[in-house]
Amino acid sequence: MNWQSDLNDNESVFVLSLERWYEYHKRDLPWRHTRDPYYIWLSEVILQQTRVAQGKPYYERFVSTYPTIHDMARADERELLRLWQGLGYYSRARNLHQTARYVTDQLDGKFPDTYHDLLKMKGIGVYTAAAVASFAFGERVPVVDGNVYRVLARMFGIQEDITTTGAKKTFAALATRLIQRADDPATYNQSIMEFGAIQCTPVAPDCLLCPVQQHCVAYLTGQQHRLPVKAKKAPVRDRYFQYLVFRNNDRIAMRERTDRDIWQNLYDFYLLETDEPKTALRDLLLPDSVNELVVSGVQASVPAESIQLLSHQRIRALFYVIDVPDALIDRLPIGFTWYSIVETGNLPKPVLITNYLEKSFG
DNA sequence: AAGCCGGGGTC
DNA sequence: GACCCAGGCTT
Known part of the structure; x- marks a missing residue:
């Protein structure tokens, strides 16, 4: 066995372990009971820079107020903003409305179904495009969010500053390689984020009960508390x-x-x-x-x-x-x-x- | 590449 | 008080 297949083995164990961990530990969340791209998209936009616990009640309210994308497209923007009130980053709500109208009016209500096409929508960036493409349509494209940066930085001992462009390319490339080993791309994407949210947390990660402990560079070298590396932001x-x-x-x-x-x-x-x-x-x-x-x-x-x-x-x-x-x-x-x-x-x-x-x- | 855009949970 | 959250857009 040469060094490369050995490395691939390690990555495969990591990926399959996460998928297995997920099936046992996943939380029961409302947007996990659907593959409707409208609901997936809505949940992902709400969850941008927002914790699940904070976003969940908003998701419930939006779904019941706008059961279809057509309902959202028809809505008054002020009403939509009021529904969004308290969630922050209000451009998300305005972009939500614009995209709902675009899909309804220009795409005949058919939500874009590829990563490439999703990226063209307002308010959908690389993360959300990957999330919708994989969760709703099963496309094999990796999500790279804050959880993924943390999990990968620790697991593979990556020291690059995650705020830099170079690091984003490094993590994206690694994530793209990893998802090729996944049994199911949607499950794998869910699993690595859920793993970051529940187990491999920013502070006090639960390394002692970690299923991939022995594959984790950070754990094996005692670096988990200082990874990922992230430049400090300007003072408020x-x-x-x-x-x-x-x-x-x-x-x-x-x-x-x-x-x-x-x-x-x-x-x-x-x-x-x-x-x-x-x-x-x-x-x-x-x-x-x-x-x-x-x-x-x-x-x-x-x-x-x-x-x-x-x-x-x-x-x-x-x-x-x-x-x-x-x-x-x-x-x-x-x-x-x-x-x-x-x-x-x-x-x-x-x-x-x-x-x-x-x-x-x- | 850097700055801007909210609000809340957690330690 | 510091960190960070299922990021994206603008300059």
Whole structure:
């Protein structure tokens, strides 16, 4: 036996062991009872950068609200965004809607059925294309997600920084070779991700009960805690949001966010962003038209403060409630509309805003 | 290649 | 507080 077939043997044992492990340890998840590409796709988009436990209730809600891709295509985008509210990365919801409409209107409702064609859809990248192609259509193409990077880096002792382009090619090539040894490509793809989620976890992997312990370079060399290698991200940026919450009786002024910024297409209040933290209304430099509302109005109580942590930003928000006199209700800045408290409940909003409304007006 | 885009769970 | 999650898009 030459060195190459020996290596292949090792890889085959790894692949077949994972598939066997999966049949015994897999969780019972709703999207594992279907091969309908619409449901598979929906679940995969929801699960992008999202834990199963967080995404599952959203999946149930989407499936019951939009039983077919046609239902989703027909849906109002605002309603879809509201259903997505709280899940984050809202471009996923907008892309979901676009792709649903594209498949319904341009492809006669027939979902693309190859990795190659799936990649062309909005919001479907290499991971999701591979997931749908293998789970729904049985195509032999490997998924490479965060779990796979971790499992492969440990198993094969790969030291490359997984954030680099070179490493992505290394892992993709290895994954492509491995899936050739799989008994069933869909099962293998599921198994390596499930294995990463349950057994080969980021911290405190359960190596002592690991079925491929003796094949794992990291375990055999005591490196499992420091693999995969991943470059540190830039520190989170601090942002200071001063929200003017214009109120008139039981109505509040809100607008849709349209800038190239966080929370696109979600609703919030009049916003002044400052470079430094502020604590008083009089320190804010406001446009004259807005200042008119402020000086003519009555500031209710002290501003509420709230901090929202994103993966890349720390938002420190202050909410100043301004009671606008009836005479000035037509002077709202462009884009703003009065909404009753009840109506604001129907608007898609960032969690920061939802929490604030709940706390102050709920 | 690097930056941007959420929110939540876990240690 | 740090890490990271069934990533993708834009520049």
